[in-house]
Amino acid sequence: MALLELQNVHTYYGKIHALKGISVTVEKGEIVTLIGSNGAGKSTTLRTISGLEKPRLGEVRFKNQRIDTIPPHEIVKLGIAQSPEGRRIFPRLTVLENLEMGAYLHDTNSPTYRADLERVFTLFPRLYERISQKGGTLSGGEQQMLAMGRALMTRPEVLLLDEPSMGLAPVLVEQIFEIIETINGQGMTVLLVEQNALQALAIAHRGYVLQSGEIVLADVAQALSENEMVQKAYLGME
Amino acid sequence: MAAEVNAPASARFGRRSPLEVLRTVFGPVFQLFLFIVGSALALSLIVVLLALMQMGSRPDILTRALTILPQVIIDGLVRGFLFATIALGYTMVYGVLEFINFAHGEIFMVGGIVGAAIGLMLFTSGMLAGVPVLLFVAIVVLAGMVVSGSLAVAVERVAYRPLRGSPRLVPLISAIGVSLVLQDVVRLIVTNTPMGFNARYHTPDFGSPIRLFEIDLGERVVPVIVSPKALVFISVALLMLIGLNYLVNATRLGKAIRATAQDRPTASLMGINVNRIISLTFLIGGALGGAAGALFGLNVGAVNPYMGFIPGLKAFTAAVLGGIGNITGAMVGGVVLGFLEAFVSSYLSLFTNGALSGAAYADIAAFSILILILIFRPSGLLGEATTQKV
Numbered sequence: 270m271a272l273l274e275l276q277n278v279h280t281y282y283g284k285i286h287a288l289k290g291i292s293v294t295v296e297k298g299e300i301v302t303l304i305g306s307n308g309a310g311k312s313t314t315l316r317t318i319s320g321l322e323k324p325r326l327g328e329v330r331f332k333n334q335r336i337d338t339i340p341p342h343e344i345v346k347l348g349i350a351q352s353p354e355g356r357r358i359f360p361r362l363t364v365l366e367n368l369e370m371g372a373y374l375h376d377t378n379s380p381t382y383r384a385d386l387e388r389v390f391t392l393f394p395r396l397y398e399r400i401s402q403k404g405g406t407l408s409g410g411e412q413q414m415l416a417m418g419r420a421l422m423t424r425p426e427v428l429l430l431d432e433p434s435m436g437l438a439p440v441l442v443e444q445i446f447e448i449i450e451t452i453n454g455q456g457m458t459v460l461l462v463e464q465n466a467l468q469a470l471a472i473a474h475r476g477y478v479l480q481s482g483e484i485v486l487a488d489v490a491q492a493l494s495e496n497e498m499v500q501k502a503y504l505g506m507e
Numbered sequence: 508m509a510a511e512v513n514a515p516a517s518a519r520f521g522r523r524s525p526l527e528v529l530r531t532v533f534g535p536v537f538q539l540f541l542f543i544v545g546s547a548l549a550l551s552l553i554v555v556l557l558a559l560m561q562m563g564s565r566p567d568i569l570t571r572a573l574t575i576l577p578q579v580i581i582d583g584l585v586r587g588f589l590f591a592t593i594a595l596g597y598t599m600v601y602g603v604l605e606f607i608n609f610a611h612g613e614i615f616m617v618g619g620i621v622g623a624a625i626g627l628m629l630f631t632s633g634m635l636a637g638v639p640v641l642l643f644v645a646i647v648v649l650a651g652m653v654v655s656g657s658l659a660v661a662v663e664r665v666a667y668r669p670l671r672g673s674p675r676l677v678p679l680i681s682a683i684g685v686s687l688v689l690q691d692v693v694r695l696i697v698t699n700t701p702m703g704f705n706a707r708y709h710t711p712d713f714g715s716p717i718r719l720f721e722i723d724l725g726e727r728v729v730p731v732i733v734s735p736k737a738l739v740f741i742s743v744a745l746l747m748l749i750g751l752n753y754l755v756n757a758t759r760l761g762k763a764i765r766a767t768a769q770d771r772p773t774a775s776l777m778g779i780n781v782n783r784i785i786s787l788t789f790l791i792g793g794a795l796g797g798a799a800g801a802l803f804g805l806n807v808g809a810v811n812p813y814m815g816f817i818p819g820l821k822a823f824t825a826a827v828l829g830g831i832g833n834i835t836g837a838m839v840g841g842v843v844l845g846f847l848e849a850f851v852s853s854y855l856s857l858f859t860n861g862a863l864s865g866a867a868y869a870d871i872a873a874f875s876i877l878i879l880i881l882i883f884r885p886s887g888l889l890g891e892a893t894t895q896k897v
């Protein structure tokens with residue numbers, strides 16, 4: 270039984286048919302990546318899992334429980350966190366307050382909360398240096414770190430990451446991917462949406478290729494990066 | 508690397524120190540205090556200058572202007588805190604939903620009616636005289652808060668929530684509808700009870716006015732007095748403002764309100780029940796409005812179903828003046844507008860030698876400010892610059 274499973278999911282924005290019956294599974298402990306070009310429906314997939322969009326057809330299951338009918342704040346409670354596209358840091362809250370919001374469902378007086386914070390600051394020492402700074406004044410890279418740290422503060426079992434490398438300098442991209450591997454090494458299941466297909470496939474176990482709302486390829490990461498069509502369309506190789 | 512980070516980290520990121528809490532709570536209150544002192548001084552200075560300019564033709568004008576000055580400042584404070592407490596309801600709802608709740612003036616009115624109803628019940632049962640003044644104030648304020656707060660929550664649930672996601676004009680029109688419905692339902696109720704349309708606000712005896720100090724003018728002595736009711740109004744309003752700042756800045760729920768205001772979908776990704784936070788916002792705003800209504804009625808001695816309209820509009824002006832969506836701004840906008848009104852209504856006839864009646868022009872002054880602000884500085888006095896936008 271897969272930890273997270275989408276079965277024949279159709280999601281619409283009004284009349285726009287954004288997901289045309291996709292099926293995705295994520296097993297415990299995996300990094301699964303979802304690659305595809307602009308407008309393919311990657312973000313929509315993550316938004317549907319988190320409950321921000323409701324599928325018109327199909328099912329989303331987490332630990333074999335249907336979650337496509339429950340509101341986003343309940344889904345977080347079950348153990349699915351998302352670092353959304355564009356980071357979406359609370360701009361007028363400080364770094365610490367942003368992290369506190371991640372821990373909204375938990376008791377901030379408990380030692381577990383402190384341990385969670387320590388873990389985030391160990392992964393992202395930069396955030397600790399910026400602890401009282403307003404989220405809106407952070408650099409892009411710092412905001413990405415905060416978005417991931419904030420998601421980790423919810424104590425998730427599955428972490429959904431929407432284009433964590435977007436707009437970052439190559440060094441920083443490298444660093445973010447390393448951190449994703451580290452988190453995964455600590456036992457976190459990750460569903461990673463990326464346009465940066467090369468690096469995503471390098472750290473992922475399996476991958477899906479999404480095109481105009483449909484899954485066109487699904488394989489282990491190694492095979493995908495060797496696939497001719499993937500190389501042409503997403504890896505910039507001729 | 509990690510080890511270096513850990514040691515100081517655990518020392519710092521635990522609970523906020525009491526000092527920090529005090530700073531986050533009293534920072535905005537201090538800012539408010541500065542604006543109170545600042546606007547009182549600035550307006551007093553203008554009065555003195557105007558008086559000096561007219562000294563040639565009217566030698567006694569400076570003395571006349573100065574003798575009423577302390578009274579005008581007290582009046583300005585009462586008006587200012589009235590507008591500030593109502594303005595908070597507009598601004599909080601706007602901060603979270605970007606929607607102007609035009610029915611908020613009626614939420615305020617209901618608080619006044621509730622206070623008057625309690626006064627009448629105590630009066631008819633003959634118990635009124637025996638109720639200690641502060642207990643009476645506590646009862647009407649709490650009752651006003653409970654009724655108006657719940658009413659605001661119910662209004663949101665019934666008239667605004669189903670319209671969420673529709674074009675902005677739609678909930679606005681719904682709010683105007685709610686406002687009319689509330690006025691007429693309350694009118695129906697009060698005219699069919701012993702309260703009557705213009706309901707008298709019975710209170711226990713608040714005692715005689717308090718003499719603060721006296722101004723010795725040589726030939727006569729002018730006392731500066733404050734009515735106990737005005738004093739109660741100012742104190743309760745100040746307590747509520749401090750409480751609100753504590754709630755919004757120093758509690759988990761307050762941070763959730765701010766997070767929801769800043770980014771609703773992302774707040775839900777944190778596990779925040781956004782609908783509940785929106786209800787909470789209406790509850791807080793409604794409760795503040797209800798308390799203001801109960802205190803306002805108590806202060807002026809009578810209430811009616813249409814009394815929410817003008818104070819509501821003025822409080823909205825105050826919210827815009829301070830920068831709508833900004834909590835400190837609403838408080839600051841309230842007191843600045845209150846002072847302006849008090850000064851215009853007291854001094855206009857003095858300086859025009861009775862040609863223009865100040866009381867009549869105070870409203871014009873208030874709404875001219877609304878128009879000027881909307882034209883020249885739509886982000887308000889504090890606007891984007893401050894940190895305390897919800």
Ligand SMILES: Nc1ncnc2c1ncn2[C@@H]1O[C@H](COP(=O)(O)OP(=O)(O)OP(=O)(O)O)[C@@H](O)[C@H]1O
Nearest residue numbers: 282285287305306307308309310311312313314464
């Ligand atoms: N709020 C919306 N309203 C209408 N259409 C939308 C909305 N959000 C997304 N879409 C449409 O749905 C489709 C899928 O969008 P989605 O954001 O999921 O793509 P994506 O794969 O994440 O793209 P990108 O790589 O650019 O982030 C696109 O055609 C997009 O135009």
Ligand SMILES: [Mg+2]
Nearest residue numbers: 311312313354
């Ligand atoms: Mg996207």
